[in-house]
Structure formats: C-alpha cells, structure tokens
Amino acid sequence: MILVALVLVGLCLGSFVNALVWRTHQQSTAKTNKKRREFSISRGRSMCPHCKHSLAARDLVPVLSWLELRGRCRYCNKSISWQYPVVELSMAVLYCVSYLYWPYEFGWVGALQFIVWLGILVLLMALFVYDLHWMLLPNSLVYTLLGLVGLQTIIGLASGVPDVWFVLNLILGSIALGGVFWLLFQVSGGAWIGGGDVRLGFAIGLLAGSLINSVLLLFIASLLGTVVSLPLILQGKKASHKVPFGPFLITATVIVYLFGASINSWYQGLLFVAVF
Ligand SMILES: [Zn+2]
Secondary structure, three states: OOOHHHHHHHHHHHHHHHHHHHHHHHHOOOOOHHHHHHOOOOOOOOOOOOOOEEEEEEHHHOOOHHHHOEOOOOOOOOOOOOHHHHHHHHHHHHHHHHHHOOOOOOOOHHHHHHHHHHHHHHHHHHHHHHHHHHHHHHHHHHHHHHHHHHHHHHHHHHOOOHHHHHHHHHHHHHHHHHHHHHHHHHHHHOOOHHHHHHHHHHHHHHHHHHHHHHHHHHHHHHHHHHHHHHHHHHHOOOOOOOOHHHHHHHHHHHHHHHHHHHHHHHHHHHHHHHHH
C-alpha cells in the first residue's frame, strides 16, 4: 500500500522535476523580468516546451501521456524527449528503494526525515538533469537543496542529545568535501570543476553526515566518473565531450545516504579478514 502511494507520488514529483528543470532554464535565459515571472514554477499552467500550448489534464499523466502520444506534443506534433518519462520512472523507483532500504527507524523522527529526504531527492534529480543538459548547477536549486539538508540535519540533531563528536564529524564531512572542490576550483581556475560543484559539495557533505562518508562519496563519484568517461577518453572524445561531474556526485550521494553504513561495515569486515 505504501509502495503504491510512493510510486504515484514519485511519478508526479518526477513530472514536477521535469517542469522545474525546464522552467529554471527558461528563467535563466529570459531577458525581461516579465518573461522571468511567466516561467516561475509557482505560477502558470504546464506547457509544451516547443509551442508553449498549455497542457490539459490528460496530457499531464506521468509516463502514460507520453506513451499514448508516442513522445509527441498533442498540439504541435514536435517530439518530446524521452527524458520526461525516464525522470518520472526514476523518481518512482528512487522513492521505493528509499523506503525499502531506509537506514533509520520509522519512528516519528525517522518518518519526518524520510519525508524531507523525498524532497531532497526532487532537488538532487533536478540538479542531475540540469547538469547533464547544460553543465551547470543553478544557485536557486543548490540553495534550496542546502536549506532542506539543513532542515534534515536539525531534525536529526533535535531528536536526541547531540554528541560533540557527532556534530564535529558532521561539520568536518561537509567542510572536507566542499573544501576539496573549492581547492580544485581555485587551482584549475574553474576548468576541472565549476563553482556550482563547490556549493553542491558542502550540501552533500552535510548530507553524507560524517568524514568517512564524505570520503566514501568522493570515492564512489570518482569511480563512476572514470567508468563512464573511460570509453569517451579511449575514443579521444574527451576534448569535445566535457563530462559534467554533478551527476556522479549526486548518484554517489544517494548511494552513501542509503547504504553508507552497510558499505562501511562491509569493507571494515574485509580489512579485518585481510589483517587476521
Ligand atoms: Zn507543442
């Protein structure tokens, strides 16, 4: 029952992510304030990205509308990217996986944190798609994410007597990850990573929750980045195909948030076997 609800909520919020990404980009390229307001996420009806025709309820059913129309707009017949149904389905899957592998107890604190996490996933997914498209992490999305992560941290801290070491570790994790990116940004003059990655680094470092998790996050992101970029490098496409780092960081964040504790205990177990 909960899973069915999560699939439905995930599909709808996936649809929201698509609109959020598109509107944020339209706003960033809008020349006048009037145009900018027109594309505000809080106003106006959903519209076709090509002909700007406002969409009716039957055009807005996640995945199904896209399938029914075979990926074309009902009004102008231009093709609508497969990104739309893929993002919607991915959100539904992420919500279910988060519920099934939720690392905390489902008391009232755990349930509250779970709800905030669902919101955090909306922003992570939006940043993922945005970075993939335009190689940019917009401040409006990163700061909203930072706000939600802050809220998540406060709920966690307020739920028990915060241990000094725990808080220190939390701050250290965020500073370490953001700091590493800041350093890379300074050294390369913004060539290796962008300023958005630095700000994202602080947010996801805080979300990772500890120094060891931040190190794990960076390791997983680099590993994913290498695996995906390697074929491009081997084909000599690296120069023309710059690969954004954000999507790897975001994927690693979700993995560490949900599975960080299990991964850490797993390789500590390996270390133990190796030593004795
Ligand atoms: Zn259209």
